[in-house]
Amino acid sequence: MRQTIVRNVSDLPTYGFGPRSGPWWGAMGFMALEGMGFAVAIGAYLYLYAVNPTWPIGAPPPDLWPGTAATVLYLLSIIPNQYTNRVAHRQDLAKTRICLIMMALIGIALLVLRGFEFAHLNTRWDNSAYGSIVWLILGLHTAHLATDLGDTVVLAVLMFTRHAKPRRFSDVTDNVFYWNFVVLAWLPLYVLLDWVPRL
Amino acid sequence: MSTAAEERNLRDDVLNGFQLTRQLERVWRTPSGFLGALMSVDHKVVGRRYILTAFVFLLLGGILAALMRIQLAGPEKTFLSADKYNQIFTMHGSTMMFLFAVPVMEAFAVYLVPLMVGTRNIAFPRLNAFSYWMFLFGGAFLWLSFLLNVGPDVGWFSYVPLSNLQFSPSKRTDVWAQMITFTEVAALAVAVEIVVTVFKQRAPGMTLDRIPLFVWAMLVTAFLVMFAMPSVMVASTSLILDRLVNTRFYDSSSGGHPLLWQHLFWFFGHPEVYIIFIPGTGMVSAILATFARRPVVGYPIVILSLIATGLLSFGLWVHHMFVTGLPQLGAGLFTASSMLIAVPSGLQIFCWLATLWDGRPIYRTPLLFVIGFIVIFVLGGLSGVMVASVPIDTQVHDTYFVVAHFHYVLIGGAVFPLVGAVYYWFPKIAGRMLSERLGQWNFWLAFISFNVAFFPMHFLGLIGMPRRVYTYTADMDWAHLNLVSSVGSFLFALSFALLLVNVIYSLRRGELAGDNPWNASTLEWATSSPPPPQNFDRIPVVKHRDPLWADSEILPVAAGLSADRREVLVTSLAEAEPQIREASPEPSIWPLLTAIATAIFFIGSIFTPWAVLWGTPPIAVALIGWFWPTGSKEDES
Numbered sequence: 001m002r003q004t005i006v007r008n009v010s011d012l013p014t015y016g017f018g019p020r021s022g023p024w025w026g027a028m029g030f031m032a033l034e035g036m037g038f039a040v041a042i043g044a045y046l047y048l049y050a051v052n053p054t055w056p057i058g059a060p061p062p063d064l065w066p067g068t069a070a071t072v073l074y075l076l077s078i079i080p081n082q083y084t085n086r087v088a089h090r091q092d093l094a095k096t097r098i099c100l101i102m103m104a105l106i107g108i109a110l111l112v113l114r115g116f117e118f119a120h121l122n123t124r125w126d127n128s129a130y131g132s133i134v135w136l137i138l139g140l141h142t143a144h145l146a147t148d149l150g151d152t153v154v155l156a157v158l159m160f161t162r163h164a165k166p167r168r169f170s171d172v173t174d175n176v177f178y179w180n181f182v183v184l185a186w187l188p189l190y191v192l193l194d195w196v197p198r199l
Numbered sequence: 200m201s202t203a204a205e206e207r208n209l210r211d212d213v214l215n216g217f218q219l220t221r222q223l224e225r226v227w228r229t230p231s232g233f234l235g236a237l238m239s240v241d242h243k244v245v246g247r248r249y250i251l252t253a254f255v256f257l258l259l260g261g262i263l264a265a266l267m268r269i270q271l272a273g274p275e276k277t278f279l280s281a282d283k284y285n286q287i288f289t290m291h292g293s294t295m296m297f298l299f300a301v302p303v304m305e306a307f308a309v310y311l312v313p314l315m316v317g318t319r320n321i322a323f324p325r326l327n328a329f330s331y332w333m334f335l336f337g338g339a340f341l342w343l344s345f346l347l348n349v350g351p352d353v354g355w356f357s358y359v360p361l362s363n364l365q366f367s368p369s370k371r372t373d374v375w376a377q378m379i380t381f382t383e384v385a386a387l388a389v390a391v392e393i394v395v396t397v398f399k400q401r402a403p404g405m406t407l408d409r410i411p412l413f414v415w416a417m418l419v420t421a422f423l424v425m426f427a428m429p430s431v432m433v434a435s436t437s438l439i440l441d442r443l444v445n446t447r448f449y450d451s452s453s454g455g456h457p458l459l460w461q462h463l464f465w466f467f468g469h470p471e472v473y474i475i476f477i478p479g480t481g482m483v484s485a486i487l488a489t490f491a492r493r494p495v496v497g498y499p500i501v502i503l504s505l506i507a508t509g510l511l512s513f514g515l516w517v518h519h520m521f522v523t524g525l526p527q528l529g530a531g532l533f534t535a536s537s538m539l540i541a542v543p544s545g546l547q548i549f550c551w552l553a554t555l556w557d558g559r560p561i562y563r564t565p566l567l568f569v570i571g572f573i574v575i576f577v578l579g580g581l582s583g584v585m586v587a588s589v590p591i592d593t594q595v596h597d598t599y600f601v602v603a604h605f606h607y608v609l610i611g612g613a614v615f616p617l618v619g620a621v622y623y624w625f626p627k628i629a630g631r632m633l634s635e636r637l638g639q640w641n642f643w644l645a646f647i648s649f650n651v652a653f654f655p656m657h658f659l660g661l662i663g664m665p666r667r668v669y670t671y672t673a674d675m676d677w678a679h680l681n682l683v684s685s686v687g688s689f690l691f692a693l694s695f696a697l698l699l700v701n702v703i704y705s706l707r708r709g710e711l712a713g714d715n716p717w718n719a720s721t722l723e724w725a726t727s728s729p730p731p732p733q734n735f736d737r738i739p740v741v742k743h744r745d746p747l748w749a750d751s752e753i754l755p756v757a758a759g760l761s762a763d764r765r766e767v768l769v770t771s772l773a774e775a776e777p778q779i780r781e782a783s784p785e786p787s788i789w790p791l792l793t794a795i796a797t798a799i800f801f802i803g804s805i806f807t808p809w810a811v812l813w814g815t816p817p818i819a820v821a822l823i824g825w826f827w828p829t830g831s832k833e834d835e836s
Contacts, residue, residue: 001714001725001747001754006740007403009768009777010210010759016779022322022399022769029391029425037429040463044433044448047459057454125446129454132446136437154823163828167782 015167017089027174031181038185041140042192045133057130059123061197066116071190074183077106081179088172093164096172100156107149114142134193141189144182151175211737212758219736222762227732230786238786240324241732245331246310253303256338260294263287265692272685274673284669285352290345292355297382298338300613304478305389307620308417312393314723314730315411317402317739319767320783322395325790325825330388332794337381340802344374351375356468359449359460364442373442373805379435380801383428390424393417400767401775403757404741411721412495415502416481419509420474427470434463444808458523465516473512475609477505479616480547483569486623487551489719490566491558494745497550504543511540521592530589537587541580548573564638568619571646572611579607600660606653626716630728631709637701645694651687655680720745725754738768764832782833789825796821
């Protein structure tokens, strides 16, 4: 077919932030399907809760302090996370570097705290169906925590190399976005794991 | 200005004609050689591989079906042992569902959606390559296991407690569960790519109400995949954990529950049917419009029906569990929702009939398969409405009536449109037409033999033949109908042999297709056949729902994208207004290496839980290699 040029797009930028960019929607897609994974796991927990006359089965509820401490830390982490978002939008390389290091440290702290959470679940995965589902749910969230930590560390290192080009700031904001998801996903899990067994 | 700087600024608005085509081909082509082939991120190359691999699995699954039909052709045959038969029906179902039906539909989307929305490559092309390798490794793993006599033998839905360690102590069930993980990872990756491609890479002007119906169908399917497949991943993971590290999800003595498995499986398993069927409807709409010579009647009705079907498909899963003892309210609710989903499917069928009625139909092979689809699918839908009712379902549950029903729905609803789609899009993919004469033979043989093979199964079910039995005695009076069914199935297999012959013959001798051999209306026909690596020399600008019918001579295009690095045009979600010239990743070996590392992790974890520890670092390294910038023009923009 013959072509006729009816518009020119050469003035458009080569990267963008948020819903303008493709990778943001990719992150959104993965959050949707991973969120569905959490929802299904929660559904499985509630199903087992409904069909069993006693809950938790053969174990006391988890100790409250590790989960509660983690929840507080997750909620507080939103502040530096949003600050990271702001400096990345401004393309402030120096501050973005510091923020990424800080977010990596927070991730490491939460991962250590996660170890305590497992240790204070007061049940093993092979004790009962209750033990199995709490280990599965906590494990699922840990996979997300560890993945985001890995991503944050790699991005932090990247921003110290010659590859710290403007479009990388868009990657940083997507990482910020994903961290919010990790936090948001945790909140119902905290209620489920730490409080539902106390009902 | 230096030459390097000039080259950096090379855009498609300063080049023209042959010069532009050559330059873009140089930038977008897959590197040559074997290593180059392994690095390809071109959606057409990956899509072709995906289609071909899925059809190889169709062939393998079909051979298993033939073996079963030999065994059942008469009473008390000893062609297959009971154990072999168990493996074969499990492998047949698992192969057809997980390695053929879902992947082949996604494969067509991978090939066609970027062309139909007018972009140069799919979103996240490396993820796309990774997805293919995962699919290939998962399928190969299942089949190699089968050949080593470790093929799963507990049915394609692998019910507990049969699939618990206690009753299935070998590795067979673990193989099944990990194959699920492989294929679901692959399917989920493609789903995200399709969503982002449709949302953000449509040609300028392709507003939501100008998206081709096939693309709409694949978009809805992608969402179904995203919300259904996590459930089966939770299911297969918990099953394998029960078997490997003694978790108690399905152990009723420790608070576990076998029905949890059925809920998790069918919450995925029912939408799965629509994941297979909805793409089929998209193919039907595309083919019908072209051969009826008019747009499909009721474009908005068809789209709303697709979305309604997608939503309703999540509210039906319990109808697979009617005989597990449901509260009456539950049975009533799921009966109602199961009947309700016939409404949007019915609406679509009326739209298609109206299109044929009002059009000037040309009865070429693709249209014949579409008409075959309508007849067979309606029959399957009728038996579907029957089994949606609890009393009937209780009577025919686990009998050949159900086998007849779902083969009518799945082969009628998906395979007939698919074969039609092969005839329709083969000229685009291969550049040559398939033989029309062989095509007509192919259709009539397939249509008649399908009914000979599967219609008697309704009666077999009604007179009490259960599914999944490896033989039966002569006094059951099932022999004649089974023999008819077996003869039909062999003729049906022959129709696929005709398709294969047609493809092989036409690849060499077929008539040259040209850009738009069917005089169709959508954008994939606006480029050459097969399309060049860059798909389009310039990105089309869409002003009409059927752009090539609105103006068959002149294609309005947008200029200004880079001609010396891979760049795609990103547009806004609703209006498709240009927003960004975004870099598109160049070929890379890392997706393959990541898939190999992931395969080692998945397969290793069947044998030792420690694989989760030692298997993770290689994946992390491969992923860093994948995402780490190489200093290419695409990375440094």
